[in-house]
Amino acid sequence: MSGERIFAENSGRSFDERSRAAPLLQVRGLTRRYGARLGCGDVAFDLWPGEVMGIVGESGSGKSTLLNCLAGHLAPDAGQVIFATRDRGPVDTVTMSEPERRMLGRTDWAFVHQNPRDGLRMAVSAGGNVGERLMAVGARNYGAIRASALDWLGRVEIAADRIDDRPLAFSGGMQQRLQIARNLVTGPRLVFMDEPTGGLDVSVQARLLDLLRGLVRRMGLSAIIVTHDLAVVRLLADRLMVMKGGQVVESGLTDQVLDDPQHAYTQLLVSSVLQV
Amino acid sequence: MIEIRDLHKSFTLWNQGGAVIPVMAGAHLTVAPGECVALVGASGAGKSTLMRMIYGNYLAQSGSIRVGGLDVARAEPRQILALRREVLGYVSQFLRVVPRVPTVDVVAEPLLALGADPADARARAQALLARLAIPERLWALSPTTFSGGEQQRVNIARGFVHPYPALLLDEPTASLDAANRDTVLRLIEEAKARGAAIVGIFHDEAARDRVADRVVDVTGFTPQRGAR
Numbered sequence: 001m002s003g004e005r006i007f008a009e010n011s012g013r014s015f016d017e018r019s020r021a022a023p024l025l026q027v028r029g030l031t032r033r034y035g036a037r038l039g040c041g042d043v044a045f046d047l048w049p050g051e052v053m054g055i056v057g058e059s060g061s062g063k064s065t066l067l068n069c070l071a072g073h074l075a076p077d078a079g080q081v082i083f084a085t086r087d088r089g090p091v092d093t094v095t096m097s098e099p100e101r102r103m104l105g106r107t108d109w110a111f112v113h114q115n116p117r118d119g120l121r122m123a124v125s126a127g128g129n130v131g132e133r134l135m136a137v138g139a140r141n142y143g144a145i146r147a148s149a150l151d152w153l154g155r156v157e158i159a160a161d162r163i164d165d166r167p168l169a170f171s172g173g174m175q176q177r178l179q180i181a182r183n184l185v186t187g188p189r190l191v192f193m194d195e196p197t198g199g200l201d202v203s204v205q206a207r208l209l210d211l212l213r214g215l216v217r218r219m220g221l222s223a224i225i226v227t228h229d230l231a232v233v234r235l236l237a238d239r240l241m242v243m244k245g246g247q248v249v250e251s252g253l254t255d256q257v258l259d260d261p262q263h264a265y266t267q268l269l270v271s272s273v274l275q276v
Numbered sequence: 277m278i279e280i281r282d283l284h285k286s287f288t289l290w291n292q293g294g295a296v297i298p299v300m301a302g303a304h305l306t307v308a309p310g311e312c313v314a315l316v317g318a319s320g321a322g323k324s325t326l327m328r329m330i331y332g333n334y335l336a337q338s339g340s341i342r343v344g345g346l347d348v349a350r351a352e353p354r355q356i357l358a359l360r361r362e363v364l365g366y367v368s369q370f371l372r373v374v375p376r377v378p379t380v381d382v383v384a385e386p387l388l389a390l391g392a393d394p395a396d397a398r399a400r401a402q403a404l405l406a407r408l409a410i411p412e413r414l415w416a417l418s419p420t421t422f423s424g425g426e427q428q429r430v431n432i433a434r435g436f437v438h439p440y441p442a443l444l445l446d447e448p449t450a451s452l453d454a455a456n457r458d459t460v461l462r463l464i465e466e467a468k469a470r471g472a473a474i475v476g477i478f479h480d481e482a483a484r485d486r487v488a489d490r491v492v493d494v495t496g497f498t499p500q501r502g503a504r
Contacts, residue, residue, distance in 0.1 A: 048354050206375040213374060217388060235374050239353045253332060253353045260334040264290030271291065 022084055024049045024190060024222050025070075030079035032069050038246035039065035043079070045241065045251065049189070052216055052223045054237030054254060056230060056269070062246035063226045064194060070224060071111050071192045072101045083108075083190070106136045110183035114195035116175035120167050120182065126153060127163040129182045137186050152181040156211060173204035177211065184215060193225040197232055209235055230273055234258060242266045277442050277473030278307040278330065283339035283349070283497075285329060299325050303339070303497035305475070309441070312464065312474040314488035317495040323477045326494055327444050330475065331366050332356040343442055361389050365440035369447050371419055371427040379422075380405065380415040383433045390438065397437075404433040407463075409456055425451045429460075436463050443467060445476035449483045461486055 023046040032039035040062040047053055055063045068074035070081055072093055080092045086108065093101055105111070113119040120129050130149035131139075139145050150160055156177035158170075167175050176196065183191065196212065197205040213236060216223055227233060233240055233254055241251040242263065250263040261267045283303035289295045299322055307313050315323040328334040329348075330341055336349035344363045346355055360366070365386075373382050380401050387397035405415055408429040414422065419430045428451050435443065448464070449457045457480070464487045467474060478484035484491070 051354065051357075203375075210374045210377050234372070238357055252335075253356055255333050256335060256353075259328070260287075262288075262335065267290050 022090075023047060024051075024084050026080070026082040026090065027070065028080040028082070030066070030069055030076050030081065032065055032074060032076045038062070040069065040243070041246045043241075043248055045248075047190075047222055047224065049222055050216075050220050051239060052221075052225065052237045053239045053241065054233030055224065055226045055241045055243060056228060056233055057243035058228060058269075061243040063243050065246070066243065067192055067194055067224065067226045071109065072105065073111075106133065107186055108189045110186075110188040110191045112176075112179055112183055112191060112193040112196050114198045116167065116172070116179045119179040120175060122168050123166060125164045125166055126158065126170070126178055129167065129178060130185050133182050133186055148185060149181075152185050153178075155215070156181045157207075171204075173200050173208065176200060176208060180208075180211070180215070184219070184221075187219070189220075189222060191221055191223040193223060193227075195227050195229075196225065197229065198227070205232070212236060230258060230270065242269065277309045277344060278305065278475065279340075279342040280305040280326075280330070281340045281342075283326075283329065283341060284337045285325065285334065286337060298498075300329070300497050303494070305492060307442075307473040307475055309471040309473050310468050311490070312468055312476060312488050314484045314491045315475065315477050316484075316491050316493050317498075322494045322498045324446060326497070327366075327446060327475060327477065331360070331364065331444055361386070363440060364442045364444070365435045365438065366444045367431050367435035367446060367448050369428075369431075369450065371431050373419060375420050376418050378416045379410065379419045379430055382419055382430060383437055386434060386438045401433065401437055404437055405430075408433055408459055425453070425456070428452060429456060432460055432463070436467065439467070439470060439472070441472055443472050443474045445474060445478075447477055447479060449478065449480045457483065 025047040028044050030043040031041050043066055055066060057063045065074065069076040076094060079094065081094050082090045083093050083104070085091050093104065111119065121132070124132065127146060127149040130152050131145040134145050134148060150163060153160060153163060158174060158177060167178055170178065197208050200208065209232065215221065225233065225237060237254045239252065240254040240257045241248050242257065242265065243249065244265045250257060250261065250266045257266060258270055261270050280303055283300055285300040286296050286298040289297070303326060305313065315326060317323055325334060329336055330343065332348045332351070339349060341348040343359060346359050348356060380398055383401035383405060384397040387400060388394060402415065410426060410429055419427055422430065432448055445464070448460050452460060461483055464474065476488065478488070
């Protein structure tokens with residue numbers, strides 16, 4: 001199965017089909033404790049196809065714990081993460097078998113780490129990094145894999161003549177774009193992102209934001225983005241959840257939460273930044 | 277098309293001793309298809325607040341805001357997102373875009389979000405930019421570096437690129453020269469002719485007189501200030 005074909009199927013879904021569809025992800029009562037301390041408590045939301053949701057909060061607010069519980073990297077103590085699978089409909093990924101969950105992580109789900117080193121294989125060429133994920137879902141034709149890798153390097157604006165270079169030789173921004181290509185080549189439907197623009201120069205951030213927005217729209221992707229940067233969610237996220245002490249204190253339309261925050265903590269958060 | 281009933285709103289500032297500032301009480305407004313209603317009232321009377329509430333940008337405390345059948349005061353975020361994509365356009369005074377995105381793509385984006393063919397969307401965006409006298413050499417550049425008047429026109433192009441059945445216009449002719457001002461007023465007249473319901477704020481009185489069918493003074497909706 002080639003990444004290109006999956007991509008074509010994704011982008012072929014009409015707007016109407018997407019807006020009428022059922023939720024892609026239904027989260028219910030998701031809770032994770034670290035001993036006596038709460039990581040995230042009783043989190044519930046629905047994510048619909050094509051929606052981008054931002055999760056904001058300060059360090060230690062539980063946003064990364066929540067993201068890792070959602071993505072299956074961390075086992076929650078309670079709750080459900082129900083994903084609308086292609087073949088079996090809604091399935092609780094928390095109680096899914098480990099091989100099934102790993103398969104999901106290679107196909108319909110993608111995870112973009114803050115540090116590209118966590119999401120890339122630094123000793124493997126750029127082309128190999130992209131091709132590897134295709135091979136993990138059964139692609140075997142070398143020519144097709146390389147063509148797909150080249151196509152994706154182009155989409156994330158990495159020059160074709162860098163295909164055989166290792167990511168070690170890339171700038172931080174390029175590494176992050178390569179990580180995105182590696183993640184999206186298999187045509188996932190849901191992308192988890194942990195501070196995807198963190199640690200990048202402001203100009204590089206803008207380029208990455210533009211790229212992500214274009215990809216999300218063209219592929220009809222849904223995404224959950226954890227960040228502490230309110231300007232990033234303003235431009236990228238349709239909806240926003242604000243976390244504090246492991247709890248979601250406020251959620252809603254991104255611009256509404258930022259412009260008319262209801263909770264004391266959100267008001268403090270919004271008034272603390274220079275301009276968003 | 278737009279029907280507001282008994283709308284109330286106050287801001288509670290939790291970090292300033294929980295001060296409660298009532299900004300709207302008992303607001304009513306009805307706008308029919310093809311009609312343009314101009315909001316008037318002194319600065320701070322609540323014109324922009326009312327527009328933002330119609331757009332779902334500010335939350336309503338009570339009352340209803342029906343736009344094309346959806347009660348924005350009670351709708352789910354994804355319903356408001358769909359409303360903004362398909363039904364309700366908004367030309368604000370400020371251009372907020374991802375830096376480095378070319379102007380033509382900024383303008384075409386509302387159509388792309390509706391699933392339009394990219395070539396068609398760009399062609400429509402270019403036609404509007406040309407009509408609004410944005411020089412062609414600027415189309416491939418990000419509007420973040422443009423002058424105030426140019427940014428204003430990019431914002432207008434973005435708001436008129438899709439034939440929204442309802443439109444909110446916040447000072448659409450501010451900072452425009454006579455020729456561009458006339459183009460914008462024509463765009464508004466054309467939108468009315470195709471049946472768009474429009475709510476606008478126009479400090480430009482001549483512009484208001486030309487396009488508005490009715491004037492609504494929002495001072496009556498703001499009890500504290502109105503009573504003064």
